[in-house]
Amino acid sequence: MKAYVARFAGLSITTEDWLNHFHAYWNEADHPTQHEALKAVDFDAWINGEGLYLPVDMKFDTSLADAAYALAERWDKERSATKGKFGKKDIGEFSANQVSLFLDTVVGYPAFARDAIDEMEAVYAFNESGNPEIKLRWYSLALKGGLYTVEAAKWVETAGRMKYCRPIYKAINRVDPALAKKTFLESGVHFLHPIAKRMIAQDLGIDA
Numbered sequence: 001m002k003a004y005v006a007r008f009a010g011l012s013i014t015t016e017d018w019l020n021h022f023h024a025y026w027n028e029a030d031h032p033t034q035h036e037a038l039k040a041v042d043f044d045a046w047i048n049g050e051g052l053y054l055p056v057d058m059k060f061d062t063s064l065a066d067a068a069y070a071l072a073e074r075w076d077k078e079r080s081a082t083k084g085k086f087g088k089k090d091i092g093e094f095s096a097n098q099v100s101l102f103l104d105t106v107v108g109y110p111a112f113a114r115d116a117i118d119e120m121e122a123v124y125a126f127n128e129s130g131n132p133e134i135k136l137r138w139y140s141l142a143l144k145g146g147l148y149t150v151e152a153a154k155w156v157e158t159a160g161r162m163k164y165c166r167p168i169y170k171a172i173n174r175v176d177p178a179l180a181k182k183t184f185l186e187s188g189v190h191f192l193h194p195i196a197k198r199m200i201a202q203d204l205g206i207d208a
């Protein structure tokens with residue numbers, strides 16, 4: 001990358017310029033294993049190929065996603081008897097993206113009963129999360145079962161981005177229309193972007 005920038009900084013180049021530089025760099029470098037690897041690359045297929053498939057069969061490591069899916073499946077299987085079967089360690093090593101994927105997956109299942117949602121909150125403390133991506137998915141899950149409307153309404157008062165606030169307002173409105181309208185009129189109308197404010201007002205069926 002450094003050699004590429006040094007060679008072409010400030011210039012407009014073609015694919016041929018880049019390809020010639022690429023081959024020249026590696027031919028001059030003392031990397032015999034790279035020379036052999038380059039011989040196996042079908043550059044014509046990569047540059048000029050057409051269709052939906054890549055020139056090589058890509059292999060991806062899905063272990064991080066698999067862990068999130070597995071945890072979601074456990075909750076789905078144990079939905080009627082979750083007490084004591086889950087703990088904070090379940091997501092202790094998860095990144096925020098893994099937690100989000102777990103919640104995305106669980107949201108796709110049939111609504112969970114209050115006991116299961118309460119147990120999930122007890123062990124994972126999603127209400128205390130400061131990550132809006134997690135909060136969006138958590139309240140989407142809880143509200144699907146008609147739960148945590150007050151907590152969701154309190155959070156949405158500070159969620160300025162439409163990708164967060166609009167789906168939560170709509171979800172609250174399905175459970176408690178009066179609370180959704182009250183929260184929006186007392187908070188949302190005062191700080192939301194005009195486009196977000198207009199669209200949410202339409203969702204809630206009110207003038208703002």
